[in-house]
Amino acid sequence: MRETSNPVFRSLPKQGGYAQFGTGMAGVTQQVGQTYQADPTVSQYQREVSRPLTIDDVVTKTGITLGVLSVSAIISYFxxxxxxxxAGxxxxxxxxxxxxxxLIATFGRKQDSKGLVLSYAVLEGLFLGAISFLLTAFSVGTSNAGSMIGQAVMGTFGVFGGMLVVYKTGAIRVTPKFTRMMVAAMFGVLALMIGNLVMGMFGVAGGEGLGLRSGGTISIIFxxxxxxxxxxxxxxxxxxxxxxxxxGAPEKAAWGIALGLTVTxxxxxxxILRLLSYFQND
Incomplete structure (x- = not known):
């Protein structure tokens, strides 16, 4: 599998894992089918659980994960x-x-665990609800916070949908070079975030560090x-x-895909919410 900038996807098995299930969907279906035909004791439930991954699995598991995250975020916000x-x-x-x-999912290769993915959704929802309140309450006030959060949500799924169209139409091809550039960019941004945090903790520039989150022009660009x-x-x-x-990955791999997409x-x-808050502060 081509490397990805998402750490969750990068931890998915490449050799000795899903890639050896056969030559595509047909190979998996044939291999699994032969195994079950040879063993009449295998139940229908086991056949369904061990079936190959489909796009419907990805959509369903991602929808469930985002649904749990949304409910948790709403509860946290109120x-x-x-x-x-x-809030803190x-x-x-x-x-x-x-x-x-x-980190457990990535380095422990447990990204296919339903319990772990849904637990992440609950915890991340608590974080999103609280941070959404903090970013909106101090910029537009609690009375207008819902509108700003709604704009951020629509913007997020608008970008998601737009990039899905770009991918499906092949307007931008995912090549090894493109992937390496994205991974390098992500590590660069991460290094800047950590540097800004450390410098801010030591009081550099009045606690604003590199100014990446101060609300000024640099913050908007970042x-x-x-x-x-x-x-x-x-x-x-x-x-x-x-x-x-x-x-032909097993259908449980959909949970790992859902986790990776949710992280992004x-x-x-x-x-997007930060950017909107910067404009409100101006």
Whole structure:
């Protein structure tokens, strides 16, 4: 499988894993079918569980993951709205908890675990609800926060849908060179984020560090760059998912795809919401 900029997709098996299920969907179907025909004790349930991955599996599992995340985010937002003191704990706890689960999924190769993916959705929802309140309450106030959040949500899925069309039409081809460029860009942005955080903690430039999150011109440019990288990352994620389907990965792999897409969607949403808050502050 071609490498992807998304760490969750990068941890999916390449050799000795899904890629050896046969030569595409036909190879998997034939191999699995022969096994079940040879063993009459295999139940219908086992046949269904072990079937190859389909696009419907990806859509369903991603929809479930986003649904759980949305419910968690809504609950978190209204909890913080009723008690602003909860904003910090929910945002910090959700972010750290979500990060830990992504690391477990990535390095422990447990990205296909339904429980882990849905747990991530719950924790990340708590984070999103709290951070959405913080980014909107101080820029447009709580009365207009819903409108700003709605704009960010529509913008996020608008970008997602647009990049899906770009991928399906082949307007931009996902090549190894394109992938390497995206991975390099993502590591560059990550290094800048960490550097900005560390410098801010040591009081550089009045605690603003490199000024990447201060709300000025640099912040706007940085958020636009992050939005662009997140958007083009979808192309690589779509390609990785497409290759898994073509390779005949088991249907449980849909949970890993859902996790990878959700990670990118969350990043994109936060950057769009940040950008909107910068314009409101101006």
């Amino acid at each position: 909890l913080v709205l009723g008690n602003p003191d909860l 704990p929910l945002a910090f706890g959700g972010a750290i908890g979500g990060l830990v689960l992504v 958020s636009l760059v992050c939005i662009g990288i997140a958007a083009f990352s979808f192309l690589i994620d779509f390609d990785a998912a497409d290759q898994l389907i073509r390779a 969607l969350v990043w994109l949403y936060i950057e």
